Structure formats: C-alpha cells, structure tokens
Amino acid sequence: MGIISKVHPVRSHSNAAQGGINAALQPEDSWESHAYDTVKGSDFLGDQDAIEIMCREAPEEILHLEHLGVTFHRNEEGQLGTRAFGGASAARTYYVADITGQAILHVLYEQLMKHEEVERFEEWFTTALVKDDAGRIAGAVTRNIRDGSLELFSARAVIVATGGNGQLFSPTTNALICTGDGIAMAYRAGAPLMDMEMVQYHPTTLAGLGLLITEGARGEGAHLYNAQGERFMEKYAPNKMELASRDVVSRAEQTEIDEGRGFPDGTVALDITVVPRKRIHEALREIVNVGRDFAGVDITREPIHIKPGNHYVMGGVKTDINGQTGVPGLYAAGECACISVHGGNRLGANSLLDTLIFGRRSGQHAAASGRGLPVPEPAKAELAAEREMIDSIVSRERSGRRVSELKAEMGAVMDKDCSVFRDEGRLQGALEVIKRLQEEVTTVAVDDKGSVFNQDVLGVLELQFMLDNAECTLVGALERRESRGAQFRTDFPERNDGEWLKHINLTANGDVPAVSFSEVTMTQWQPEERKY
C-alpha cells in the first residue's frame, strides 16, 4: 500500500478549509435534517442515496477523528461543541478554531507517520494511469520530483484523490496545486466525468489574487456597495440583503460590475468598517490579516474591493457510493470525485465531510475487492511513452509563447465566459480558445532542462490536465440548457426539472467528449422551489 502526493501531504489544499465540518451528532439534530439541507442546497441535483450515506456516517467520522487526536472545540461540559453554518437548519458544524482543515489534515498525517506499513511517496507526481489488457486499472506512471526519475507502479486498485481544479480559472481561491490532474487522468483512462459544469463562485474573494474573504464578514454585518455608493443588495434580495445565498449574492455583484456600477478594477466594495472594531479583531482576525498582508488594506478603516471568484468544483469523476469509477479497479474520492453529494451547489462544511466519508469507503472497498487478485502487470510501453513525452517537452526549442502565457489566457477566458453568468455564444467562444490552447500546448517549450525539481516541465503537464478539465467544463455548461445551482444560463434562466433533472456524463472520445445522461437518485425528497 502506498500513497503518492505531488507535494508533501501536509501541503495539500485541505489546509485551506477554515470553517469546519458538518455532522448531525447533537441529540436534538438528525441525519435526515442534514440530508435534507444538503439535497436542497444541491438544487436537487444531488444523489439522495449518497447524501443519506454521508449524513448517516458523519457522526461516526467526527468521533473517529476525535479519537485520532483532532483538537475539536469543546463546550463548557468538555464535549464536542458546534457552531452554526449557512444553509443549515441546526448548528452542526464541528471545528478547530479557524484551522479545521489544517488540524484534520495534520492529524491524519500523524497517523500516516505512525503507520509505517503505508509507504509514502512524497513529492512524486503521477503523470498517467495505466490499465491492463482487460481494461482493468493496473497502476500509474509517476515521476520522482526530487530526481526526475520515472517509475511504473503496479497496483490492484488506484484511488484518485487529487482535489479540485480551481486553477483553470484566474483568479481562484484555490492553491496553485489545484490543477485537476486526477480528473484529467481518470478521463483519459476512460472513466466518465459528471456535472463538470457545476463550478461554485464565492461572493467575496480578493480582486487580483482571488484569496477568500470568509462570509463571516457579512455574517457580522458588513455591507456591499457599488462604485456609486449604493447598497445594491436592496435591489436583489431586499429581505436577506448581504446574507442571501451565495449564488444570489455572486450574481448580484456580477450584475453591478457588468452594468458599469463597479470599480475600475472590476470589483465592488465590502465595507467591514460598520462592524465595531473590537468585534472585527475578535471575530474576523483572519480577514484582518488577509486584508493587511495580501491587499494592503486595513479593513477596520476602509472598504476592501472584492468580486465573485472561483472556489470549488461540484463535478468530477463519476463514482458510485463506494468510490468506484467507470474503470474497474479505479476509484475517486474527495473534490475530484462526483458521487454526487453536492449536485448543483455545495453546502458549506460538507466538502471535508465528503472527502473523509467517501475516502474511507473507497479505501475499504478497494482493499476488500483487491485482496486475492494477482498483482497486475501494467504495460511497460506506457512508461516508455510517458518518458518520451516528457523528454520531448524538455528538449524542445522555444518557438512560441511561454507556459505562463497559455495558462493566463486559459484562466482569463474561463473566468470571463464560464463563471457566474453563461450563455451559448460566450461558452462556444471559450471552447474555441481552449481547443486552440490544447494545440498550442503541444509545442510549448520549457526553460528548465534539468531533472532535479523541474517544476517547469510539471507545469506543462498540469496545463494539459487543466485544458482537458476546461474543455469538459465548457461542454457540460453548453449542454445543460437551464439554470440550476451554480450554472446560470442567461439564455435559459429557469430551472427546468422536466428536461434537466439529470446528470451530464462526459466520456473521452477522440476530439470531443461523448455526452450521455444519468438519472438523479431520489429517495425521499421531491424537487421543490428553492427559497431561503
């Protein structure tokens, strides 16, 4: 058993989750309530069997983490204490100060250090998944970043848990490593992707850098203003104002910006100064730091410019409730997977939970079904092919644009034409750009010709992964001719349950992905109008 990670595991992006993790563990709460909130939040595109499993198993998972050593916040009695979270009907979010994801990730790494029987390949970069002749997964080709050597790992089962793909968009709240590698590798290996068009935009991200300003600011009473000094949410959500649901606020902001009432840098202003200073320092400490360190703004004295920004991908590699993908022996879990528990819109603090529950289920299923199977012999030709591909990138002479220029063009077009508002024309235009970049990336050259920590060549591989992701996102967005959850089509502004209460599946098929559909699994909740 081995674990491969392109960065040291504690550098993984799960660190960024500050808020917490949901579970109906308090006696007055119920898993049904958690499940209903999740179904509703998903705009009824979530699969209810998977959601039920997640919400039923959540309390057990929290206790397991607690026993491993996560320093969860306690109440006065010394028992696990909760905080309230948006979109939830009970306070069921467990947390560790403002470092929940980090605390969980680091405690899980403690366990990895303890269990030496799990071999760790830290700073190893997987470039491709390999199958055997029968079409079953047989292993992966992986590059040791430290010395540049390429190895063929054979495996009875492979679980892809490579996280999100926020770097397709510029800016994004996601870290630089979130490049959708596993989504692209699984897709290339023949596994269908699902609901790739469902990309969450968060209402308050820093202009330029894309760093997240938590909704805590608005929770504390901060206001949103356009450049004319109007508190514009009055027009869009007179009752809930700034605290309307995330997609509503993002759409409102984008409308202001698009109609010329934003600031020249394409933003609106978040005014936190209305919150008492003392309260800011107590409750919004992290944002004070982010404002100071990353925007040069003292949020206690002046408004900060923000805009909707890319945050999370609900879609991903299609799996069943045990993490199995369309390729035998290949599993997916975490943000790269689409089971789907998040449907059209992810509920806050459900993502870490999804990652943990279905990560464990995938592991258990893979172990049980892989046991007894012979160790496969992946085709050596794959290793040679990957080596040749990498060598050709490294040896190529520069003839055109830099990797960074291609990446910047992709990020800009995705953010411009495949974000809060979408329509057929813009999506088509973006798809053409992506298609052109897919061509251009095959000719791109690198500066680094070495083997040791050649981040340059890995950047090319990541860009290729991202372009595959981008293509699928655009194809899915074009296909779904309705507005649901995070997808808002100005040319189809209504939700259309009659035709579109279904998942969009994409399978690699030469030049363009093959599109098919699958049913949304419903157990006890029928679609209804979504009002908060």
Added chain:
Amino acid sequence: MSDFTLKIRRYDPESGEPAFWHEYPVDLPPERSVLDGILQIKDREDASLAIRCSCRAAICGSCGVRINGKSALACNTRISDAARRAGPGKPIVVEPMGNMPVLKDLIVDMDAVHWKKIMRVVPWLLPAGEPPEREYTVPAEAMIDVTQSMACIQCGVCVSACLSLEVDPQFVGPAALAKAYRFVGDPRDGQTEERLRDLAEDPHGIYDCTHCFACIEVCPKDVAPMSQIMRLRRRATGDFEIKDSNNGYGHERGFVNIIERWGTLHEAQVLPRSFGEGSFVKGQVKPSAVKQLAETLPTALRGLRSGKVTPKKVIVHPKLPDQARVRKVMHTIESKPRLELNLYIVGDNSGEEQGAMAEGSQEL
C-alpha cells in the same frame, strides 16, 4: 506598480557549479508578496527558478526562505516591506532557509532535518486504553491550549532561524518541540510523563534551547515554539519533578512575570529575573545561578548582535496596547487548573466563543 529588484541565490545541483547570485527586476503593486515577485520571474523570465509554493496565503507551509537574512514565508512578506528593510538602492536578498541542506535554488531538504526531528518526538497521539464510545471529555481550555501548537504549518522557518540548532545540529529544535507540546498538553494522551522524561533527559532536548527568541519572532503562525518549550520544562519539573540540571524552571518563572507585566517579552529582563525568582530585589543569587547567568550571557549578546535585541528594545519596552487584556487572560488562565498562557488567544474567553461562532456562521 513599483519596481523592485530581487537578488536570488541560485543553485543547480546538476550543473557542477557552486551556488551563485542573480538579480531580477520585478514590477508589482507594493502590497504584493515576495513570492509574487518570484512567481513573476518564473512566469516572465526563467521558469527554472525553483521554490516550493502552493497556497500563497501562509497556510500550506511550503515557501519558507530567508529574506534579507531573516527567515520567513515568501508569501506573507510584503515586497515593499522587504525592499524597505533591504535599504535604499539595495536589492531584496532571497536565499534558501538555513540549517537544512539546499537541494536546488530555494528548495531545502526538509526530510533530512525538519521531518526527522518531528519523528523524534513520536508525533502521534498515544491514548491510554481504548477510546470511549463518544468523544473524550476534556476541558475546553485544554483544547484551545494545544491548538496554538496545532496551528503550526510545518514550514520550518523556525528551524531555519534557530540559534541552538546552528550550534548543535542534533537539537530537537523549535518545531518538533512545539509538536511535542501538542501531545503533552493534550489530556487525551496517555504518555505525558514518558514524553517529558524522554525530552528532558535527551541532552539535545528541552534544555538545549538557549532562549534566543528567534523562533517566536519568525514564526508566521504565532506558534511561539519557545513558549511551548517553556511549558514542556515547567510540566517536567512542576508535575513530574524530572530533574532540571540547568535551572530551567527559574528562568521560566521570570519569563512569565515579564509577560504579565509587559505583555511581550522584555528580553533584557529575562535573565536577571529568572535567577531572582521573578524579581530583581528578591533575588538571592546562588553560586550555581551565577555560573548559569554567565553561561547564558553570550546568548543575550548574540541576540544583541543579530538585532534580535536592539539596544532600543532593551531600554524602552513599550507595553502592548491591550496589556490589560493580556493580564486578564493570564489571570483567567491562572485561576484555572493547568491552563497556560496561550498566545493564540487574543481577547477574553467569551469573545473567543462569539468570534468562533461568527466566523463559522458562514461557509468558506
């Protein structure tokens, strides 16, 4: 946009050449980070320049370097601040972290030093017996207390800055000892005494720290490793009477008194106070203490020389603006059993409670 110059130490292990310096111009808004500058160089000029980075927000712990000689995260050092500290007309000097071997450019071998030391402290929970059916019932304060060391992102910046490590590479070091406190301070752990005894008896353990404050000063997450080391010592001597041949306990008491009075550490006072049971006047100077004091002096001097204790700092030691609060926190804390000063908490308990609620009442 402003123009800055980054002078970066380059090293390519495959070239057979020694490390060399190279200057790069970058233009960035002043509030952007040194990491943004480095990424701009990679994007525009030379993508072979190697640095680990991911989050760009002081969360992942990848981008530790030395900037103008000072260990820091590149992503939370503002480029204009770095330029100001470099001095007019001088480039911002960026080099890899210290105390760890360089692998390439700004990348050091964390496994060979940092992670090896982390492994040294048995970095996982060792509960006594089987876990309970529900959660362990433990005081809320205890969880908050260990959360300060839990906030460590394993960036190695303190390891890079540690003076003791420079002198004794075998020293367990600030990050690993902070990690040790994460278990010692955790009521769920069943090996508290064994852990303390182990680290007290190791000549490179908790008494190998020379109190240079460097780790406290450079840590980007306010983990305050030296304070965690102090707590380990206090628990070793106070709770388990593990012999302390180096007068660590007295030193510690002086330290606490100063914090209470001044809010931050007044380095010039720590040494005298620690040998006088917390006050100059009461101080009854034992012969062993004199010897100790003399032995520790070079540390203080070194602090002076490296700018960690500036003469100005010694003379005027401004109280923190919220000094009343610090004292309040300390008194609240001291009135409760076992809870110690936690620099992670600002504000009183109720504030923290509300703050936590407020921050969480929204998803991220």
